[in-house]
Amino acid sequence: MLNRPTRISTSLLLILVLAPALVNAQTPATTGQATPAPPPETREEALRREREAKKERLEPYHPNGVEWTMNLLEKRVQPLMARDGFYARLGSLTTGSGLAYGVGFRNRRLFNRHGSGDVWVAGSLNHYWTIEGRLNVTPKPSGIVSIDAFVRRMNYPQEEFFGLGPDSRRPDRSDYRMHGTVAGAVATVRPARYFSFGGGADFLGVRLDPGTATELPNVQDLFDDLGVPGLALQPNYFQTGAFAQIDYRKPVNARKGGWYRVAFNRFADQGTGEYSFRRLDVEVRQYASVLAERRVFVVRGWVAMTEPDAGSRTPFYLMPALGGNDTLRGFRAYRFRGPNALLLQAEYRFEIWAGLDGALFYDTGKVTARRVDLNFRGLERDYGIGFRFNTDEGVIMRVDAAFGSRDGRHLHIVFGTLF
């Protein structure tokens, strides 16, 4: 005899086992057929039955959540980012600004498609903000001349300062607010594919105020105008300059080639004339690659020299500076300032996956009070490792972790390229 649970299970099992047969047996009655459909006699018939069965359960295609999102990004959001008119702006405003968000309006078909205009405003979590308008014109017929004009109103409230010269001290870290208006225009002539030169003029109306970082003293509290020129007075400047450039990098996010630039500028104090000076910048970037261009070696050299006019001084905030995500990465932004600066950087980049490079880097450099001190003695240095999310057109975002400096470790997360 079966016990009760077993009887139940047996009944249940029999029902389950025989259910398909019972269902099949009932089907003809419900459909009005006298007998079950005979088995197909041909392959063609078997396939036809399968198709007819599918016909009974057709349904429209519904994308899943991932697909819906990807389609939205690719077909709706991405075109919005690329289009003219209003657009979202994301990135850094200046070294140390932090990530900034903003909105812009652009038109790349001005002047019968020979020009473009862009107006944008962006602000960062560090309360940096910028409003900028920019116009580019490349007149026909040759297209070798282009003119860029811009006007910018900015507020950089936490610019750091540690003192002038190579011996500045980290405990002297202080900040100031730089704000004002800059406007200018530059004409570029490109007589050959890789060579261009040009010149332009800018108006600089920049003022300094106490910085807003509560944890830092104001620069005026630690320094005075005697040791730090420009601290007491910030004149308006009329800047004129010229440059020449050779650029044969390939591709835009370079794996080979070079970029060389020489720029000379004169800053004319429009007030007392006490702060007029000249500045020369020379920069070289050289790229070499091996292993199908998946290993890239880059060196960058930059020298900047300023020379005040007779009886004048160079204001500290227009002096070359080192430190931060794009120069000496093992130091805070603007850690070193001086009339002259020397920077040497080397990177070894290795492709991890398409779109992601790793990098080992070494930075060294210094600022000097005198031009004769621009040599390889007493250089600050750091080294580190980084990652670059990139395309052939440029670096979208990079992460650099720097070590080995006398100021400790630093991590930089930056939108955009370095060199």
Next chain:
Amino acid sequence: MAGTSTSFSARCFRAVRRANLQVCQYVGQTFRFARLADLKVCPTYRTIAIVALLTATAGAQITPPRFYRDDPIWTDNDKLLDASKVGFIEDSNGYDFVINTFGKPGERRDVRALNVNTVDEVPDSSWFTNRIGRRPMSVEEIVRGPDQRTVVSLDGWIVSRGKPTGVQAGFRMKDPSGFTYQIEFDPPSNPEMATAAEVIGTAFYHAIGYHSVEVFLAELDPATLVIAPDAKIEDALLGEKRAMNLRDVEDVLRRGARQPNGKYRVLASRFAPGTPLGNFRYYGTRPDDPNDIVLHEHRRELRGARVFGAWLNHDDSRGVNSLDFLTADDGKKYVKHYMFDFGSILGSGTKFPQRHRAGNEYILEWAPGWLTLATVGVYVRPWMLISYPPVPASVGRFEGDYFDPLKWKPEYPNPAFENMRPDDAFWAARIVSKFSNEAIRAVVEKARYSNPIATAYVADTLIKRRDKVLTVWLAGVNPLVDFAIDANGDLTFANAAVDARVATPAASYRLTWARFDNATGATTRVGSEVTTREMRSRVPDELAASRVGDHIVLEVRAAHQSHAAWSIPVIAYFRREAGGWKLVGMSR
């Protein structure tokens, strides 16, 4: 087309097993129906199992025979049911990459392709039309491809709209009779490269059997361009459609390679007839197409496309480079599936030469990436060391010395490619073997490279790659083919690898004959094994006297010192018909 439906007996078996497990769990016992020997410890269920088996056996009465009387079919009529209700499905590049790289779409199962006929071939369908694999094609026919004309002139054509998709510079034009063509240009850095790849790829893929659109090389004179008054373009900067103007055309021309005579060499691709339905996928089926009943990842022509992709370096073999069209035929509407966009094959990456990685590694492949990271780049991927010979820019980056068919990869995983089995690869390789050196050279000449060095290099490289493909995939399995028994009972067969000159003949062949019961699938061996050095034999006398409708089966193993896989038998099934023996089944 075996195996596409679930048999009644299989359904019963599953029902029994489910029920059995449920009941046993209910009474606090656990055993699995699959372990029939365990039934003795649970006598109650032995009775139940017997009932279940009887039910299943009852189902077996309607289990289809292995061979229907119309086997092997050579046409799968997948135009049968009206498909006019199908909708538009267009994958985004991003989704196609993400789902195939980070997911495992489709069914990954080591199962014979589900759309092959009983002789292991692909029937004609809306996906594929047997051409060079089933019948001789003249070189002229191969070169002509799908084209209905040999030359097109753009005189009198008008620009009808912008090109809405794809990375290649171009626009659309209408010929004087109103047919629409897509016009595409070569990149300025690599004149002739992408257009040549399109022409060559189209001719090969058409001869193989895929549906592809007509493509023509033409010369475009910018001075004679006329824009239709109603021409529209999707303006990327405006983010909307607007009237097309001369500047839009100039923008395209700026991105195209200009010839010394001031004109442009362009590719004119004629639109397929019908309504575009977007892309097909290499997995699943269209839920809205009643004719689409075979999972795409189990379609042989899609699995075997891996072989063709490797040969031609079609690293862009992915869903977004396919097109479905709603096509009318005899008043019925059905979905016709096209392979298109061959701009990124051979050495062409469409806008630039193929990247070094192309064909050697997926865009995102974890292991080499982690290795590179862990070793800060000291680890070197093998493909980084490939030395490409100095060739004209029109060739791009293409080579045959380093190429290893087994290691070749498309841009990212393809479900059908990953399901490819040796029999799929053999089927495809056999088609590749039909392309003679002469045919390959003629197809490459169709691309009209201005530099004869480019023509010779591309053809030589294709020949080199073809031979590697055949060595790996044709000789990699037992390659015996073309089994036939004549009216006298004489059996003949051939060796595809030997015919393709990628292997030497086998030392001997061992044949085993049997009767085959088509209803039950039972085989009854007849006689002893026969060993022969020639690819011929005779049907045993016991079988020669078979009646019409009887089936026999033959297993043939080949012995070859260098090819151990040849000892795995090829199995051929024959049916006695009024006119003699007919080959009805093959498996390898």
